[in-house]
Amino acid sequence: MQPLPAINPSRRILLGPGPSMVHPRVLQAMATPLLGHLDPEFLAIMDDIQKALRWLFHTQNTLTIPISGTGSSAMEAAIVNLVEPGDAVIVGINGIFGTRLASMVERCGGQAIRLEVPWGQPLNPEHIGHHLKATTPIKAVAIVHAETSTGVHQPLEHIGQLCQQHEVLYIVDTVTSLGGMEVNVDAWHIDVCYSATQKCISCPPGVAPITFSDRAVHSIRQRQSPCTSWYLDCSLISDYWSESKRTYHHTAPISMAYALRESLRLIQEEGLEARIARHQRNSHALLAGLNTLGFELFPLASFTLTTLLCVRLPPFLDDLHARKVLLKEFHIEVGGGLGPLARKVWRIGLMGESSREEYILTLLSALEQILTRDYGQTPTGISMKAAMDIWNQPHSSLSTFPPSNN
Amino acid sequence: MQPLPAINPSRRILLGPGPSMVHPRVLQAMATPLLGHLDPEFLAIMDDIQKALRWLFHTQNTLTIPISGTGSSAMEAAIVNLVEPGDAVIVGINGIFGTRLASMVERCGGQAIRLEVPWGQPLNPEHIGHHLKATTPIKAVAIVHAETSTGVHQPLEHIGQLCQQHEVLYIVDTVTSLGGMEVNVDAWHIDVCYSATQKCISCPPGVAPITFSDRAVHSIRQRQSPCTSWYLDCSLISDYWSESKRTYHHTAPISMAYALRESLRLIQEEGLEARIARHQRNSHALLAGLNTLGFELFPLASFTLTTLLCVRLPPFLDDLHARKVLLKEFHIEVGGGLGPLARKVWRIGLMGESSREEYILTLLSALEQILTRDYGQTPTGISMKAAMDIWNQPHSSLSTFPPSNN
Numbered sequence: 001m002q003p004l005p006a007i008n009p010s011r012r013i014l015l016g017p018g019p020s021m022v023h024p025r026v027l028q029a030m031a032t033p034l035l036g037h038l039d040p041e042f043l044a045i046m047d048d049i050q051k052a053l054r055w056l057f058h059t060q061n062t063l064t065i066p067i068s069g070t071g072s073s074a075m076e077a078a079i080v081n082l083v084e085p086g087d088a089v090i091v092g093i094n095g096i097f098g099t100r101l102a103s104m105v106e107r108c109g110g111q112a113i114r115l116e117v118p119w120g121q122p123l124n125p126e127h128i129g130h131h132l133k134a135t136t137p138i139k140a141v142a143i144v145h146a147e148t149s150t151g152v153h154q155p156l157e158h159i160g161q162l163c164q165q166h167e168v169l170y171i172v173d174t175v176t177s178l179g180g181m182e183v184n185v186d187a188w189h190i191d192v193c194y195s196a197t198q199k200c201i202s203c204p205p206g207v208a209p210i211t212f213s214d215r216a217v218h219s220i221r222q223r224q225s226p227c228t229s230w231y232l233d234c235s236l237i238s239d240y241w242s243e244s245k246r247t248y249h250h251t252a253p254i255s256m257a258y259a260l261r262e263s264l265r266l267i268q269e270e271g272l273e274a275r276i277a278r279h280q281r282n283s284h285a286l287l288a289g290l291n292t293l294g295f296e297l298f299p300l301a302s303f304t305l306t307t308l309l310c311v312r313l314p315p316f317l318d319d320l321h322a323r324k325v326l327l328k329e330f331h332i333e334v335g336g337g338l339g340p341l342a343r344k345v346w347r348i349g350l351m352g353e354s355s356r357e358e359y360i361l362t363l364l365s366a367l368e369q370i371l372t373r374d375y376g377q378t379p380t381g382i383s384m385k386a387a388m389d390i391w392n393q394p395h396s397s398l399s400t401f402p403p404s405n406n
Numbered sequence: 407m408q409p410l411p412a413i414n415p416s417r418r419i420l421l422g423p424g425p426s427m428v429h430p431r432v433l434q435a436m437a438t439p440l441l442g443h444l445d446p447e448f449l450a451i452m453d454d455i456q457k458a459l460r461w462l463f464h465t466q467n468t469l470t471i472p473i474s475g476t477g478s479s480a481m482e483a484a485i486v487n488l489v490e491p492g493d494a495v496i497v498g499i500n501g502i503f504g505t506r507l508a509s510m511v512e513r514c515g516g517q518a519i520r521l522e523v524p525w526g527q528p529l530n531p532e533h534i535g536h537h538l539k540a541t542t543p544i545k546a547v548a549i550v551h552a553e554t555s556t557g558v559h560q561p562l563e564h565i566g567q568l569c570q571q572h573e574v575l576y577i578v579d580t581v582t583s584l585g586g587m588e589v590n591v592d593a594w595h596i597d598v599c600y601s602a603t604q605k606c607i608s609c610p611p612g613v614a615p616i617t618f619s620d621r622a623v624h625s626i627r628q629r630q631s632p633c634t635s636w637y638l639d640c641s642l643i644s645d646y647w648s649e650s651k652r653t654y655h656h657t658a659p660i661s662m663a664y665a666l667r668e669s670l671r672l673i674q675e676e677g678l679e680a681r682i683a684r685h686q687r688n689s690h691a692l693l694a695g696l697n698t699l700g701f702e703l704f705p706l707a708s709f710t711l712t713t714l715l716c717v718r719l720p721p722f723l724d725d726l727h728a729r730k731v732l733l734k735e736f737h738i739e740v741g742g743g744l745g746p747l748a749r750k751v752w753r754i755g756l757m758g759e760s761s762r763e764e765y766i767l768t769l770l771s772a773l774e775q776i777l778t779r780d781y782g783q784t785p786t787g788i789s790m791k792a793a794m795d796i797w798n799q800p801h802s803s804l805s806t807f808p809p810s811n812n
Contacts, residue, residue: 001458001461001674002674003671003674003675004454004458004667004670004671004674006668006671007435007438007451007664007667007668009438009439009441009447009448009451010441010447011439012439012440012441012442012445014440014442016442018657019440019442019443019657019660021439021440022439022440027436027437027438027439028437029413030433030436030437030661031433031434031436031437032413032415032433033415033417033418033427033428033433034418034420034425034427034428034610035415035416035418036418036420036422036425036739037425037611039418039733039739040733041415041416042415045413045415048410052407052410055407068475068476068479068612069474069475069479069637070474070656070657070658070659071656071657072636072637072655072656072657073474073475073479073637073656075637076635076636076637080635100636103636104636106632107632107633107634107635107636108634196657198657198660204440204659204660204661204662205443205657205658205659205660205661206474206612206659206661206662226512226513227513228513228514228634228635229482229486229513229634229635230478230482230506230509230510230513231475231478231479231481231482248744249478250476250477250478250479251424251425251476251477251478251602251604251611252476252611253476253610253611253612253662254425254604254610254611255436255610255611255612255661255662255665256610256612256659256661256662258413259661261410261413262412262413264410265409265410265412268407268408268409268410269409327445327446333442333445338654
């Protein structure tokens with residue numbers, strides 16, 4: 001067979017729903033020669049990662065680890081470890097990822113009680129509270145913090161209190177929020193919280209952080225039937241991550257662990273508060289710019305993510321044409337709509353390293369050029385001006401975007 | 407939180423059961439800036455990987471892809487896609503990994519019919535044939551080609567013929583053989599064959615090649631119940647890998663795909679026959695050297711792997727002490743024994759980039775120094791001499807190690 005040529009990918013500005021841009025130091029970490037997965041030096045790196053993840057999740061949970069797969073594998077790990085055949089799980093659905101959670105519950109024999117609200121809206125805690133009272137017994141409530149398919153930010157704290165009251169496990173998807181928005185596992189009474197690396201953590205996809213409360217671990221230990229997945233069985237995986245055991249389970253993805261550690265280190269250096277504020281400020285600036293060009297926020301402003309903006313396209317704009325031009329001519333990736341939102345919205349991620357003024361200006365400039373050339377408009381810099389106006393405001397005045405609503 | 411310091415891992419010579427050494431070009435590929443997982447340039451990389459994997463597996467199978475996890479996730483993908491509740495699967499067990507296969511069969515509701523032989527021996531095809539005749543209906547036979555826990559090479563072709571005759575699916579684990587030993591999926595009638603990247607392919611762990619025959623794909627499409635895993639459900643994953651669909655399933659591990667492509671490219675450049683011959687020659691040389699120092703092959707010579715040697719320790723050698731010295735002073739990793747073989751054997755991997763004369767000489771030299779210093783022996787270079795004698799033989803005379811026994 002004729003050997004393949006070398007790869008030579010074009011340089012992209014990644015402003016889609018993930019992967020986000022990766023810092024050169026993280027890329028460099030990936031190129032570090034490997035240690036064995038039981039090498040004492042690698043075990044020390046695992047310890048570092050666990051400590052940093054606990055810090056990022058705001059938790060004291062012992063079982064806080066990266067799953068050896070992408071974000072969806074952590075979603076599956078959350079479900080298959082906690083749900084046994086016959087268990088009823090309330091699943092909040094307001095987009096693609098809630099639907100996925102429900103499918104996973106059913107595949108491992110559980111009963112998914114779907115609480116659906118229209119795409120673009122958050123779930124109402126009172127609605128969940130009603131079902132917790134009416135239906136018994138409920139094993140868990142599963143909900144998505146940051147719906148990547150709609151750009152909706154789901155407030156979490158109130159639902160956590162309800163789960164606590166009803167002694168029900170609380171499972172939360174923070175794939176598109178962890179590392180870019182506040183996620184407070186212990187204070188919000190979350191029992192299982194998982195994320196992905198290729199969003200606000202800005203590490204390539206391939207490992208996925210997850211944390212289990214002691215209550216969740218107890219529930220796993222009390223299972224009547226084995227976890228349907230051997231690969232994701234946290235009662236086994238935890239023995240590899242336990243400092244006193246280190247029992248081999250599967251070979252950890254060494255290079256991805258290097259990358260995750262370096263990404264977490266960059267977050268520590270920036271500081272979590274500063275990072276969250278940067279995501280707020282930049283999403284506000286991009287939205288101001290987009291508004292001047294005719295894009296409108298899809299969710300209510302008070303429930304928008306600051307890590308990913310889901311915006312309705314101006315009626316005249318051809319989705320496929322514009323995204324193709326953005327990618328081919330300007331090397332900018334933005335995400336299209338999924339399911340019922342296909343062709344109607346864009347999902348623009350400003351996550352981690354992608355949440356930078358330079359990329360926002362480049363995107364707005366590219367859009368102005370497309371509107372001028374292909375749609376006969378003359379925006380003349382208004383969108384970039386609008387973004388700059390936000391950046392020039394004192395930081396404190398931005399704290400109301402979006403209103404704090406945990 | 408005080409930011410972590412930078413990582414600075416010691417340089418290791420990886421001669422354990424994996425991960426193996428990684429070529430600098432593969433490390434470099436990992437540091438390549440990311441494309442999105444639906445970027446046309448990334449889709450082209452996926453096509454390249456599929457074609458190269460088909461070449462490596464010796465198959466025409468359309469559904470030939472890397473699973474987004476380590477080798478054990480591909481093992482799980484093989485089982486959960488094909489086994490439905492109540493399905494009977496004959497599992498050959500002569501080490502840890504057969505046992506793992508049986509556990510996976512049972513976790514997804516199947517019935518594992520365990521055919522066990524003592525560790526260190528291969529399974530007898532006649533024994534499997536007997537069970538195929540006696541027990542009906544059987545859905546599949548699952549077997550390990552290269553048992554990493556014992557160093558045993560399982561001949562595959564005869565069992566494939568039996569499965570073909572009985573119209574039973576044939577699942578084969580080639581985690582420790584693919585890329586280092588002959589694996590001939592189509593000619594040997596294998597229906598599902600999976601591997602790992604961090605062994606003979608010498609790519610970091612994190613993705614795992616798998617291939618499904620049309621017969622296996624048909625069986626997946628005919629399932630009565632959904633696959634217990636959403637993440638590993640190949641009826642969904644195949645739509646992302648299909649050139650005509652590209653339906654989003656989960657975010658592919660981009661950097662790992664770059665690395666796998668570069669690793670496959672290196673194998674193409676070397677040539678598969680030359681690579682397999684290199685593994686034969688080098689394992690022969692290492693074994694000759696080890697024999698002079700008192701190590702004895704654990705499996706029968708005619709059934710040893712050429713990618714991983716499992717050797718009994720000389721009676722006087724303290725396993726933990728010697729491995730600790732090798733790692734700390736010589737930066738060489740070798741693997742200890744698992745389960746009943748703990749403290750009794752070493753598992754020395756000569757896989758992919760680790761199968762090099764320089765590493766073999768370094769290991770033998772280190773062992774001679776340990777034997778001299780800590781055990782009062784005076785080997786005076788005999789082991790390196792024995793290895794060199796093998797390398798100095800004409801290549802053709804080595805074709806009998808081990809005898810060809812597919």
